[in-house]
Amino acid sequence: xxxSRITGTTGRGIPVRGDDIDTDRIIPARFLRxxxxxxxxxxxxxxxxxxxxxxTHSFDREExxxxxxxxxxDNFGCGSSREHAPQSLMRWGITGIIGVSFAEIFFGxxxxxxxxxxxxxxxxxxxxxxxxxxxxxxxxxVDVENRSVHxxxxxxxxxxxxxxxxxxxxxxxxxxxxxLEASAAIDEVNARILPLQEQP
Amino acid sequence: MGKNLLQKTWEQHTVRELPxxxxxxxxxxxxxxxxxxxxxxxxxxxxxxxxxxPARTFATVDHIVPTHSQERPFVDTLAEEMxxxxxxxxxxxxxxxxxxxxxxxxIVHVVGPEQGLTQPGMTIACGDSHxxxxxxxxxxxxxIGTSQVRDVLCSQCLAMDPLKVRRIEVTGSxxxxxxxxxxxxxxxxxxxxxxxxxxxxxxxxxxISSMSMEERMSICNMSIEGGARxxxxxxxxxxxxxxxxxxFAPAGEAWEDAVKHWESFASDEDAEFDDEISLxxxxxxxxxxxxxNPGQSVQVDGQLPTVSELPEGERESVREALEFMEFEQGAxxxxxxxxxxxxxxxxxxxxxxxxxxxxxxxxxxxxxxxKALVVPGSRLVSEQAESEGLHEIFMEAGFEWRKAGCSMCxxxxxxxxKGREISASSSNRNFKGRQGSPLGRTLLMSPVMVAAAAIAGxxxxxxxxxxx
Numbered sequence: 001x002x003x004s005r006i007t008g009t010t011g012r013g014i015p016v017r018g019d020d021i022d023t024d025r026i027i028p029a030r031f032l033r034x035x036x037x038x039x040x041x042x043x044x045x046x047x048x049x050x051x052x053x054x055x056t057h058s059f060d061r062e063e064x065x066x067x068x069x070x071x072x073x074d075n076f077g078c079g080s081s082r083e084h085a086p087q088s089l090m091r092w093g094i095t096g097i098i099g100v101s102f103a104e105i106f107f108g109x110x111x112x113x114x115x116x117x118x119x120x121x122x123x124x125x126x127x128x129x130x131x132x133x134x135x136x137x138x139x140x141x142v143d144v145e146n147r148s149v150h151x152x153x154x155x156x157x158x159x160x161x162x163x164x165x166x167x168x169x170x171x172x173x174x175x176x177x178x179x180l181e182a183s184a185a186i187d188e189v190n191a192r193i194l195p196l197q198e199q200p
Numbered sequence: 201m202g203k204n205l206l207q208k209t210w211e212q213h214t215v216r217e218l219p220x221x222x223x224x225x226x227x228x229x230x231x232x233x234x235x236x237x238x239x240x241x242x243x244x245x246x247x248x249x250x251x252x253x254p255a256r257t258f259a260t261v262d263h264i265v266p267t268h269s270q271e272r273p274f275v276d277t278l279a280e281e282m283x284x285x286x287x288x289x290x291x292x293x294x295x296x297x298x299x300x301x302x303x304x305x306x307i308v309h310v311v312g313p314e315q316g317l318t319q320p321g322m323t324i325a326c327g328d329s330h331x332x333x334x335x336x337x338x339x340x341x342x343x344i345g346t347s348q349v350r351d352v353l354c355s356q357c358l359a360m361d362p363l364k365v366r367r368i369e370v371t372g373s374x375x376x377x378x379x380x381x382x383x384x385x386x387x388x389x390x391x392x393x394x395x396x397x398x399x400x401x402x403x404x405x406x407x408i409s410s411m412s413m414e415e416r417m418s419i420c421n422m423s424i425e426g427g428a429r430x431x432x433x434x435x436x437x438x439x440x441x442x443x444x445x446x447x448f449a450p451a452g453e454a455w456e457d458a459v460k461h462w463e464s465f466a467s468d469e470d471a472e473f474d475d476e477i478s479l480x481x482x483x484x485x486x487x488x489x490x491x492x493n494p495g496q497s498v499q500v501d502g503q504l505p506t507v508s509e510l511p512e513g514e515r516e517s518v519r520e521a522l523e524f525m526e527f528e529q530g531a532x533x534x535x536x537x538x539x540x541x542x543x544x545x546x547x548x549x550x551x552x553x554x555x556x557x558x559x560x561x562x563x564x565x566x567x568x569x570x571k572a573l574v575v576p577g578s579r580l581v582s583e584q585a586e587s588e589g590l591h592e593i594f595m596e597a598g599f600e601w602r603k604a605g606c607s608m609c610x611x612x613x614x615x616x617x618k619g620r621e622i623s624a625s626s627s628n629r630n631f632k633g634r635q636g637s638p639l640g641r642t643l644l645m646s647p648v649m650v651a652a653a654a655i656a657g658x659x660x661x662x663x664x665x666x667x668x
Contacts, residue, residue, distance in 0.1 A: 018516075018517075018520070019516075019517050020393055020394070020493050020517065022493070022629075022631045024610075024629070024631045024632070024633060024634050025631065025632060025633070028633055028638070029610045029611060029612045029634075029636070030611075030612065030636070032235050032263075032612060033264060033276070033278035033279055033282065033612060034238075034278065034282075035238035035239070035242070035281060035282060035285045036238070036239060036242065037239055047632070047633045047638035048632075050638070051638045051639060074394065075393060075394040075397070075427070078393060078394065078427065078493075079329065079424075079425075079629060079631060080328075080329050080610070080629075081236065081327060081328055081329040081343045081344060081345050082235075082236065082345070083236065083239075083345035083346040083347060086345075101394060101397065103394070103397065103427065104397055104398065104427070104429045105329060105343055105344065105345060105424075105429060108344070108345060108348065109345035109346075109347065109348075112345060112347030112348065113347065161361055162221055163218070163220040163221040163222040163361055164220070164361075166219070166220045166221060167220045167222075167359075170219070170220075172218075172219060172220055175347070175348070175351050175358075175359045176243075176247070176249075176347075176350055176351050176354055176355065178218060178219070178220075178359065179224055179351055179354075179355035179357045179358075179359060180249075180354065180355050182215055182216050182224060182357075185215045185216055185224075186215055186226065186252070186355060186356060186357060189213065189214075189215050189226040190226065190253060190256075190356065192212075193212070193213070193226065193228050193322075194228070194319070194322075194450070194458065194461070195255065196228075196229065196255060196256060196317060196448055197448065197450075198447050198448055199447060199448070199449070199451045
């Protein structure tokens, strides 16, 4: 059951520009009518792609097909807690995300699925977005081990909370397994917390 | 040095420090619904795990249930499949389900408090970002994703990074026609939609302490729209009086002990906070959103921003919002025509919301061409409203009276905007496409403002109806 260690991920980049891109935009609610996450990949950003981009959304552009590192701006993944959002990105082929900042629940959902999200300054993200727009073949590396991003000739020092970095490096990001290790301690806390009982 | 409520609750529920340095946090109450739980149960089956404490786990159905006819099987076969999944999962894993055959069914964040499940000093988790609602009772309530739903089902715990606490004091008394919704929209406008990332918000001050529990729930509900995963109000007499006598509330001798226990969680006088801000509640008016995130709002008698007057960094998102909404910069929000009026949701679908909106609707008629619906937050809210005759007031005015569910807040059921329709909505999100049409537009406001807009056919200042 143990998950693998994740030291980083490398691939071509794909930019999605804009601040405050919410999870309704990443995967519209109608696609949540499902009991598994299968098939969500093709619907990533569906409404943005179909209604506002005339085929020019990065996820539709030929040169970004096969890319695996998503590069976004500020407060990415805000709004709904739907894990369908990172699931749809993963199933499209995304293995790592670089952004200015991430909404908390989205970030946690990515960690739970082994997708590292690293943060950089706004100007650095801008620079990388422009770089991959100009040269879509350029490789990006999300380096968890050194907490950095490598893009072409450049190396940027990036943000990643200590605990999350350790979880990836030591293969502890499968939280269910980790939490269940403390079985006896869980029972102790359960015993000291008020029970919930329906009154007769 | 004293402690705040978050610190006390956190300590009480800490199982251990994880090897990652995070905290293993015990969750006292786990609420689940049909949308974010099926994949979690599927993982339990794959891994051969059980629900660890079924007695701390409660389920209801809200997101996908139709609000017209709730007869089974649903017309939408995908929705029906999700219903069958949660029914099967709850049966097989021994979880109590407030399903469609149960009078206690409703929106998960209405049902928990209504049943007395939500209590002070408790840790609560639910696979829904509006779980912050339960913080109104002085609990630490966390919205989580499906992997974490799995974690809580099998271990009753979460792996958590520490949270900072920002104390938000709202001073003074609210003017007539100004409600909790207006306060939280003002807070989000002030602090921004990401201002709360990494923080829990503690709401305090005279305006908050004089609020009913339902109003406090509306405030805490939208914490997440300001980026704060957790929002809470310290428990007080109002809190205990609300809980007393509810089905899952402690009773008899246990009641006094429970109250003492709950009181001990309130932030100490000398508690420290990572940040503190203050807002003058008496200066607030009704707020209306004009853009595509809940931070983009203006007082109803105010104007939309002028792009050239904004700092460089804000211009692009304002431009994007104005373009999507097809609104002119600098225009007044009052007078904006609406096509749909929606009263309901986990933010504003409770009995006091319906009572206030009914006062506005009484003896009036919904403007021709406006589709107006009232969707109670739960069956018990619906029953209460009907016993007070509120449904008749709404129906006589031309509102549709629906059955309980999330409805047009996120439009996973048949209640959706069409095309470019503009909706006046008492819900919590005005994101592009949120109400079911990719091109649909949402103006968030309080339930009384929605009722007033339904009648006028356009955004109006409800204070004028109060004749002050």
